[in-house]
Amino acid sequence: MSGGVVKADEGPLALFGTSADPPTRGHQVLLEGLVQSYPEVATWASDNPLKQHGASLEQRSALLGQLVAAIGNPRLSHRQELSSPWAISTLQRAAAAWPGRELVFVVGSDLAPQIPSWKQVEAVLDRCVLAIAPRAGWPLQPGCLEQLEGLGGRVVILGLQVPASASSALRQNPDPSQIPASLLPLLLEHNLYGLGDPSLTRHSTSHSTSP
Structure with missing residues (x-):
């Protein structure tokens, strides 16, 4: 979707950037x-400066956009123009596009320990509410919340339970059952992440159900 200025009275805006390498269930x-x-909710694909990626940013953005389209909720948009390796840059762009909105920056619990080392972390935490989504297998480490709050963070824990499916594991051991069904045709077409074997994909989709 294209950018543009949005009115300031529409409530908090959740921002979720991800390497989407590939997007999982x-x-x-x-x-x-x-x-x-x-x-x-706005989401986008980004380059993580701490990772090597299995597909180009353009390809990962297309996959995430396809997932957003498949979810089909008007409250969710794919806003690739927010993409940056640095959270501070993304927040600056979001503040310009949605002036006056409360920004809620969403991260998984697996990334929470890395936040104190982020570029301009205190400026990041000053510009947003930090929302942590619990991921199965990645409990919050002792003292993590206190450290973030000590840096000025306003932290909330989301009442969600995100499955343990990890993009990094899928890159090493392709498992179509952990990929949203809407993405399998694109992955097959471009032979990404080792999922270009049609028999592998057909076997998985024949046994999968909607999440």
């Missing part, structure tokens, strides 16, 4: 949960 569960919790 965990991403789908999180996005579907966010639209039940916030009046508007």
Whole structure:
């Protein structure tokens, strides 16, 4: 979707950036949960400066956009123009596009320990509410919340439980059952993440159900 200035009286805006490398059923569960919790949710694919990616940013953005389209909720938009390796840059862009809105920056519990090392972390925490989504298998580490609050963070724990499916594991051991069904045709077409074997994909989809 294209950018543009949005009115300031429409409630908090949840922002969820992800490497989407590839998007998993965990991403789908999180996005579907966010639209039940916030009046508007924006998501985008980004490069993580701490990772090597299995597909180009353009390809990952297309996959995430397809997932957003499949979810089909008008409160959820794919806003690739927010993409940046740095949270501070994303928040600056969001503040310009949605002036006056409360910004809620969403991260998984697996990333929470990394936040104190982020670029301009105190400025990041000053510009948003930090919402942590619990991921199965990644409990919050002792003292993590206190450290973030000590840096000025306003932290909330989302009442969601995101499955343990991880993009990194899928890159090493392709498992179509952990991929949203709406993405399988694109992955097959472009032979991404080792999922280009039609027999593998057909076997998985024949046994999968909607999350």
